[in-house]
Amino acid sequence: MSIEHVPPAPGWHRSGRTRGPAGFLSRHRARRAQRDYETSVVAFAHALRGEFREACTGLHICHYVQVAAGITVRTPRVGEVRPGPPLRFTVELLPGQEPGDFTAKQNGPRLAHTLGGHGLRVEPLAGRWVRLVVLQHDPLRDGFGLPSLTVPTGAEAVILGRTEDGITLGHAIADPAHLGVQGQNGSGKSAFCYGLLSQLAAAPDVLVTGSDITGLLLGRAWDDTIHRPHQVTGTHDLAAHAVLLEDLVAEMDRRLTAIPPRQDKIEPTAETPTVLAVLEEFPGLLRAADALPKPKRGEGIPVGDRIRTAVVRLLSEGRKAAFRVLMLAQRFEATAVGGGYARDQFALRLSFRVPADSLEMLHGTDARPLGQEHANADPGVAYLSGLGRDCERIRVPYLGDYAEYCDRIATHGRRAES
Numbered sequence: 102m103s104i105e106h107v108p109p110a111p112g113w114h115r116s117g118r119t120r121g122p123a124g125f126l127s128r129h130r131a132r133r134a135q136r137d138y139e140t141s142v143v144a145f146a147h148a149l150r151g152e153f154r155e156a157c158t159g160l161h162i163c164h165y166v167q168v169a170a171g172i173t174v175r176t177p178r179v180g181e182v183r184p185g186p187p188l189r190f191t192v193e194l195l196p197g198q199e200p201g202d203f204t205a206k207q208n209g210p211r212l213a214h215t216l217g218g219h220g221l222r223v224e225p226l227a228g229r230w231v232r233l234v235v236l237q238h239d240p241l242r243d244g245f246g247l248p249s250l251t252v253p254t255g256a257e258a259v260i261l262g263r264t265e266d267g268i269t270l271g272h273a274i275a276d277p278a279h280l281g282v283q284g285q286n287g288s289g290k291s292a293f294c295y296g297l298l299s300q301l302a303a304a305p306d307v308l309v310t311g312s313d314i315t316g317l318l319l320g321r322a323w324d325d326t327i328h329r330p331h332q333v334t335g336t337h338d339l340a341a342h343a344v345l346l347e348d349l350v351a352e353m354d355r356r357l358t359a360i361p362p363r364q365d366k367i368e369p370t371a372e373t374p375t376v377l378a379v380l381e382e383f384p385g386l387l388r389a390a391d392a393l394p395k396p397k398r399g400e401g402i403p404v405g406d407r408i409r410t411a412v413v414r415l416l417s418e419g420r421k422a423a424f425r426v427l428m429l430a431q432r433f434e435a436t437a438v439g440g441g442y443a444r445d446q447f448a449l450r451l452s453f454r455v456p457a458d459s460l461e462m463l464h465g466t467d468a469r470p471l472g473q474e475h476a477n478a479d480p481g482v483a484y485l486s487g488l489g490r491d492c493e494r495i496r497v498p499y500l501g502d503y504a505e506y507c508d509r510i511a512t513h514g515r516r517a518e519s
């Protein structure tokens with residue numbers, strides 16, 4: 102059985118006022134409707150307490166207490182109940198319990214299903230009290246569009262996605278984290294990056310630079326913007342990718358030596374922007390560069406090695422110089438992304454649909470239980486580690502088709518001041 106609260110009749114308000122014409126009869130009806138409503142809320146709260154208690158017992162979110170008559174079960178006490186939607190109620194944790202106990206080990210969806218919802222969000226309140234919010238929909242299943250918005254500065258958070266408990270997550274590119282994104286063909290990596298870059302395109306203290314052998318994420322869409330001269334695309338001149346990355350390393354070194362006294366990092370400004378180095382399909386770039394004829398001994402360094410060295414330096418030393426790397430790959434295998442050391446530098450990691458072993462490779466053993474399920478994830482559903490949160494699945498926003506991305510960059514992309 103699940104519980105349901107029937108909302109009051111249209112025109113009625115909790116305050117007791119109605120929207121109808123004034124007069125004795127309507128006041129009488131309003132008072133009666135209010136009484137009915139209050140009675141229904143009390144009955145609903147009573148039913149909810151019973152269901153919640155049973156669910157907690159079933160899931161062992163309870164204490165077993167030995168009394169003279171045998172063993173009795175104590176469950177967290179329910180306080181205020183608001184029928185919603187969404188249904189929310191406060192709960193006092195038992196000694197030794199944590200807010201996370203309600204969502205650990207699949208407890209969240211199980212509790213929510215008992216209470217007639219889809220998922221559960223836990224919001225810590227004061228002391229031992231928490232608020233439980235029963236979500237009606239599956240936030241991962243419901244896509245959400247990305248409005249045409251941009252951030253005014255890299256210090257402001259761009260929208261990353263929506264969690265299973267319905268919270269919208271953001272991330273400021275000025276925060277010291279490199280981003281690693283993996284996913285099979287068609288899993289939604291590019292669409293995610295279209296959304297991310299379009300939100301950053303106008304910020305005066307962000308420069309979107311990088312290498313893109315496909316020429317779709319960077320390149321033509323950015324023509325006429327201030328970012329475009331700092332982007333290299335295509336496979337016709339692979340050495341140009343190495344040159345760009347080496348130039349970025351030189352700029353990083355210049356910044357590191359110019360850090361003002363008593364500071365240990367560069368504060369991004371319009372003159373010294375956060376440099377977002379996008380590496381679209383990086384393993385593909387390395388493969389293509391490694392396939393070039395090797396220079397003879399003493400005649401220079403192979404292009405692939407130059408790219409690897411530059412990227413490892415950006416990853417390991419770039420954070421303090423306001424350099425951020427956004428690397429995309431179908432699979433974050435150490436050899437494919439410049440080594441295990443390079444892979445370890447990504448503080449923020451997102452996996453779109455990938456086989457279970459790839460998921461574990463990037464996110465560690467914590468991700469193992471979700472491996473099979475995530476291997477069949479819909480496009481736009483990603484597994485996320487980082488941001489100081491537990492690993493979780495999110496639905497990333499969808500801006501629309503590629504033409505929409507081009508339009509947004511053309512509209513918002515920062516231009517040189519004339």
Ligand SMILES: Nc1ncnc2c1ncn2[C@@H]1O[C@H](COP(=O)(O)OP(=O)(O)OP(=O)(O)O)[C@@H](O)[C@H]1O
Pocket residue numbers: 244245284285286287288289290291292293453480481482496497498499
């Ligand atoms: N967030 C999303 N919400 C809904 N649908 C999405 C989302 N992201 C992607 N899609 C759908 O999935 C399709 C493939 O997405 P996308 O091109 O971004 O995948 P990809 O991982 O970049 O693949 P490839 O490696 O081939 O470029 C899109 O055309 C779109 O229809």
